[in-house]
Amino acid sequence: MVSCKTQFLLVFVYLWLWWTTCSHVISAKHSLKPGEKLNSKTNICSENGIYCISFSSSTGDCYLQIVRKRGDSWSVWFANRNEPVDAESAVLLLDHSGVLKIESKHRELPIILYFSPQPANNTMATLLDTGNFVLQQLHPNGTKSVLWQSFDYPTDNLLPGMKLGVSYKTSHNWSLVSWLTSEIPNLGAFSLEWQPRTRELIIKRREQLCWTSGELRNKEGFMHNTHYRIVSNENESYFTITTSNEELTRWVLLETGQLINRNGGDDVARADMCYGYNTDGGCQKWDEIPICRHRGDAFEDRLGYPSTNMESYLANSSYGPSDCQDICWKNCSCIAYSDYDGNNGTGCTFYHWNSTKGTNLASGGMKFRLLVKNTDHKGKSTIISQLPIYHFNMFHNFFNSNTKSC
Known part of the structure; x- marks a missing residue:
């Protein structure tokens, strides 16, 4: 006859085996499978640990973001930059129909990252060492097809392999948009775009053209210590940067309008210095x-x-x-x-x-x-002549008289 203690141990072992094999919250993987969830206490890292995706709070708001972990940690992509969620209840879920979404108890509707009218079976979302988060469908013959990828929705960072331009097949545009402020990742005032017709990069501030790179005539070349390629055909036209070593090349569009190269060297563009009267450094007249x-x-x-x-x-x-x-x-x-x-x-x-x-x-x-x-x-x-936007009083003293001069 089996003792109560033995029965308890058998039940405990069974439950432990069931939990370890059937748990739907993952931690130490680089892929998300159907039915699995990523919450605020877990993350997914790329195979070699270069990038990780997780929920992180900023100024009280919670965002799903991809962070580079090697060297200084910094965010390179946000899934919900204009729709922060509750940190305690937020989850990233890949359901059995192939829908990739963010859910939170304080939201009536989920944030849909990918949805197909036809259910997609046998899917997997994987974070690559390039920083690209890719949702793929696995086919019986062993091939894979990309359903969705984060590189198609860049935020303020341009990484090697990302595109700036347009897909003529889908009418999808690839562009960068700055943060609102240095603390708020919401959509900001500046955008970096590729103009296929004139073959140049442009920076706009709220649709006002501020800066252009000038025509880039060659299919590839160097721009501020960065190697770039230009692809133009009947399907798409885009600008992309490349890297040939482990040192990451990364362009970032700041909330001020500066386009900087995080790999060192001069600023790529200074749209913050464009006032409408000057044309130096690529600035455009208004x-x-x-x-x-x-x-x-x-x-x-x-x-x-x-x-x-x-x-x-x-x-x-x-x-x-x-x-x-x-x-x-x-x-x-x-x-x-x-x-x-x-x-x-x-x-x-x-x-x-x-x-x-x-x-x-x-x-x-x-x-x-x-x-x-x-x-x-x-x-x-x-x-x-510009009329004042607000009614301002005119004063005789700008600073308190008891301040010290420089």
Whole structure:
């Protein structure tokens, strides 16, 4: 007769074997199979551990993101950059019909990454060492077909193998869009695109053309220490960067409009220095600029203690730093700005005065961007009269009189 202790041990072993073979939450794999879930306590890493995908919180919001783990860790892709989810309940699920989705208890509807009208059987989502998260269907003859991949939906990073351009077969566009602020990965103001007709890269700010690379005539070449290729045929036209060694090449479009090469070297583009009057460095002229702005006027970083009675606010969480700069640039009574929410960099605080002459700046204090006027206005430009967007009071003192000068 089997003792109670033996029966308990047999039941325990059975339950343990069942849990280890049937658990639907994975951790130490590089693929997600039908029925498996990825939650906030687990991750999927590529075969050689170069990249991992997991849920991570940023300023209280939770995002599914791919992070490079070698060297300094940094995010290269977001699945739900405009739709943060609850960290405790968020899961990435590949169901038995081939639907790849993010679920959270505070959302009525899931975030669908891939869905097909016809159920796709025998699927698998795998994170590759390139940083690409690929959903594939496995066929009986051993072949695989790609149903969906993260490289088709880049965020602010351009990795080797990603494309900038257009698919003529599907009308799908590949482009980068900056973060809203340095802390918020939501869609920002700047976009990096490939123009097939003119064979050039362009940066736009809210659809305003700011910068172009100029025509790239060759099918491949080097641009700011980066090897690139251009493919153009009846199916697609795109620009891509390549790497020939283990040192990762990565371009990042910052929230300021800078396009930087994380692998070192000069900035690829400085759209943040394009004001509409200059054409240096690839900047593009605009048809209209405010009558009070002139060639050479530019914003510069400053530290100081602005007087609070000279402030006006725009507490809009959908506005980033470039939006604040654009509003200040277009309003002739505005001479400086900073963010409104110091925690995440959203919203705007504006400072006003009729002249920057005699302004005292402190050696410490808060950071803001001051419009430095060029007193030597040379050349002609097309200008327009710009009415103030907001009603601003004019003040005689920009900073508190008790601040120390530089």
